[in-house]
Amino acid sequence: MIRVLIIEDEIIIARFIELQLRKAFQCNTRIAISVNEAREAMAEMQPHLVLCDINLCDEVSGIELVTEFKSNYVFELIYITSYQNRSIIEQASATNPANYIIKPVDEAQLFAGVQLVITKMEQTKAGERVSLAEQFNNTELMILQLIRDQKTTKEIAQELHLSPYTIKNHRHNICRKLDLEEGNNALLKWVMQHQQQLG
Structure with a gap:
């Protein structure tokens, strides 16, 4: 809505x-x-x-x-x-x-x-939803949605039944695709700015 x-x-x-x-x-x-x-x-x-x-x-x-x-x-x-x-x-x-x-x-x-x-x-x-689906795989999209929900790496790992190390790798790949630096909460800021596209 x-x-x-x-x-x-x-x-x-x-x-x-x-x-x-x-x-x-x-x-x-x-x-x-x-x-x-x-x-x-x-x-x-x-x-x-x-x-x-x-x-x-x-x-x-x-x-x-x-x-x-x-x-x-x-x-x-x-x-x-x-x-x-x-x-x-x-x-x-x-x-x-x-x-x-x-x-x-x-x-x-x-x-x-x-x-x-x-x-x-x-x-x-x-259009942007289609674009995100083309840009990221299902796991990466789920991680972005969980970041939007303010979940930590540990909480995301538990929810997706993956190791925190695997989640960190996914976050690294997402940042690379978006051309974001990994520090300064850059990924969180991006997610908050694009949250309506994440469904």
């Missing part, structure tokens, strides 16, 4: 967006009405889709907040904002949003804007 984070400082608008999303799509939603709430929700929820207002009446704008998030997370982005001037739209475009919806937003406008993005996400996800 798609996880959607709504970053909007006006709670009535946020609740309207949430209600429309839940009515139209199969998704888990969460609302953040401040920058701090958004940072907390982003870390806990790891959303697939972020709907973000630009003017958050907070320490940073929605564009600045999204720029911060893009360096740590992978997600699709839709701005929902009353800003229509060219310079703001150009700034927003630099963060590569999937859509830009102008307020006041109605039910049909929201559905159309989100439907296009969700369809694209589902197509991408299906």
Whole structure:
């Protein structure tokens, strides 16, 4: 199920967006009405889709907040904002949003804007699953899923009835295929960024 984070400082608008999303799509939603709430929700929820207002009446704008998030997370982005001037739209475009919806937003406008993005996400996800299946064997895919579930090498070995040494070899091979360094939790970071593709 798609996880959607709504970053909007006006709670009535946020609740309207949430209600429309839940009515139209199969998704888990969460609302953040401040920058701090958004940072907390982003870390806990790891959303697939972020709907973000630009003017958050907070320490940073929605564009600045999204720029911060893009360096740590992978997600699709839709701005929902009353800003229509060219310079703001150009700034927003630099963060590569999937859509830009102008307020006041109605039910049909929201559905159309989100439907296009969700369809694209589902197509991408299906393609990436095929790509992962081509790239890794079944054991490696199971190991990646267990890493996503925060299992240690020892726990993965017990679950797959293999030795920890064998699991380490598999992890080494996975890192080589992904061109990752084996230190600094690089594989865990990769898994967290691509967890939706792992099923």
